[in-house]
Amino acid sequence: MMGKVWWAIIPVLIILFALLGYGLTSNPKHIPSPLIGKTFPVLEGTDLNGNVVSLGVIDGKPTIVNVWASWCAACRSEHNVLLRGVRRYGDSISLVAINYKDELPNAKVWLQQLGDPYLWSFHDLSGRVGLELGVYGVPETFFVNKQGIIVEKISAPLTDEQFAAGVELMSK
Amino acid sequence: MEINIKKITIFCLALSFSSLALAVEVNEDPLERKMLDIAEKLRCTVCQNQPVAESNSGLAKDMRDLITEKLKQGRNEEEIMQFFVDRYGDYVLLEPPQSGNGAMLWVFPPLLLLLAMLAAIFMMKSRSEKQTTTPPPALSEADKERIRRARAVDSGEENKSGDVH
Numbered sequence: 062m063m064g065k066v067w068w069a070i071i072p073v074l075i076i077l078f079a080l081l082g083y084g085l086t087s088n089p090k091h092i093p094s095p096l097i098g099k100t101f102p103v104l105e106g107t108d109l110n111g112n113v114v115s116l117g118v119i120d121g122k123p124t125i126v127n128v129w130a131s132w133c134a135a136c137r138s139e140h141n142v143l144l145r146g147v148r149r150y151g152d153s154i155s156l157v158a159i160n161y162k163d164e165l166p167n168a169k170v171w172l173q174q175l176g177d178p179y180l181w182s183f184h185d186l187s188g189r190v191g192l193e194l195g196v197y198g199v200p201e202t203f204f205v206n207k208q209g210i211i212v213e214k215i216s217a218p219l220t221d222e223q224f225a226a227g228v229e230l231m232s233k
Numbered sequence: 234m235e236i237n238i239k240k241i242t243i244f245c246l247a248l249s250f251s252s253l254a255l256a257v258e259v260n261e262d263p264l265e266r267k268m269l270d271i272a273e274k275l276r277c278t279v280c281q282n283q284p285v286a287e288s289n290s291g292l293a294k295d296m297r298d299l300i301t302e303k304l305k306q307g308r309n310e311e312e313i314m315q316f317f318v319d320r321y322g323d324y325v326l327l328e329p330p331q332s333g334n335g336a337m338l339w340v341f342p343p344l345l346l347l348l349a350m351l352a353a354i355f356m357m358k359s360r361s362e363k364q365t366t367t368p369p370p371a372l373s374e375a376d377k378e379r380i381r382r383a384r385a386v387d388s389g390e391e392n393k394s395g396d397v398h
Contacts, residue, residue: 070352073345089281095322162291188295195320197278197292 094214096195101126101205104190108181109160109168116183116190118209119155123231126203127156127179127219128191130163131171133199139218140175146224147178154228158182161191161199206231268300271310275317276327284327 101124103117118124127143129136147156160168160182168182185191194203197216204213204227212230215223272286277293285293285300296317303313317325329335372380 069348073348077345092278092322092324095319188291189299192295192299193320195322197321 092216094195094211094216096203096211097214099211100209101203101211102193104183104193106183106185106190109165109172109184110181112181114157114181114183116157116159118205118207119157119180121207122153122155123207123228124155124157124205125227125231126159126205128159128161128194128196128199128201128203129182130161130199131167132163135218136200137175139200140178142219142221142224143178144176145221146219146228150224150228154231155180159185159190159194159196161185161196162188202227204228204231206233264301264304267304267310268297271300271304271313272297274314274327276325278321278325 101117103115105113105115108114116126125146127139129139143156156179158179158181162185165184168184172179172182183190188196200218202215202219203211206212212233213227215227219227269286272293273284275285275296277283277285277288277290277296279290279292280288283293285296288294300313303316308316314326323330323333323335329338331339
């Protein structure tokens with residue numbers, strides 16, 4: 062009788078410990094985005110120079126949309142990754158940006174000092190476009206394939222490896 | 234003296250009216266109430282475990298503004314919650330959903346409790362069964378002999394006490 066009971070309890074305990082182990086070792090800040098697999102919305106606005114721009118697939122190429130701000134320290138370290146990435150993959154992809162809740166002069170100076178890897182930066186002063194795209198904070202990066210589907214979203218400063226992996230995912 | 238009483242009466246009257254005026258001012262905005270009701274159920278996504286209604290973060294403030302705006306456009310609570318879930322996932326809901334992956338959170342704890350109770354009942358049952366059904370071990374010849382001797386001594390003593398009577 063006792064043996065039977067134990068055979069019922071042990072698998073449950075194993076499953077429970079496995080789940081606990083998974084929960085404790087995974088990063089609580091990594092939250093999968095429900096936007097992956099969805100179409101990137103076409104959003105119109107102006108860039109830092111006042112030109113009308115429209116977010117989505119740019120020039121028919123897989124497009125990376127990077128969210129940044131001049132007040133964001135992590136964006137500064139990420140910037141070199143973007144500059145390197147564009148030098149390497151610039152022919153096959155488009156890189157545009159959303160400048161998130163930033164003052165125009167600050168944003169412009171930032172790009173002058175650090176270099177501008179973007180085709181343009183969509184100026185989202187109010188943060189409304191950010192909310193529309195489920196943005197938590199900056200930096201954040203969307204990888205959009207040629208069909209306009211979001212294939213990956215990274216809510217942290219990009220690394221070179223993530224950039225390369227994202228480009229591969231987009232061109233599939 | 235008379236003037237003083239008059240003054241006091243006027244002062245008191247004025248005071249009572251002033252409180253009336255205050256009461257009117259406290260009237261709250263029903264739209265704001267509705268907005269806070271929704272914001273109370275949404276997680277401030279950058280502060281892990283605080284509702285949007287209570288957070289001072291920039292994102293939470295933007296979310297409150299957006300809720301107000303959508304309420305003004307005539308959207309209902311369900312539509313607004315869905316807007317955030319579509320963009321931020323179920324994570325944005327402070328109370329996990331009762332369907333899909335979230336169902337596990339609601340079903341698992343009671344299920345586990347039930348399982349533990351069943352296990353406890355089984356264990357108690359098997360223990361009590363053991364006590365009632367297993368016969369005591371048979372006495373050895375040596376034990377029987379000891380009992381016989383003890384009985385013999387007992388009956389001898391009884392006889393003695395009988396003699397005294």
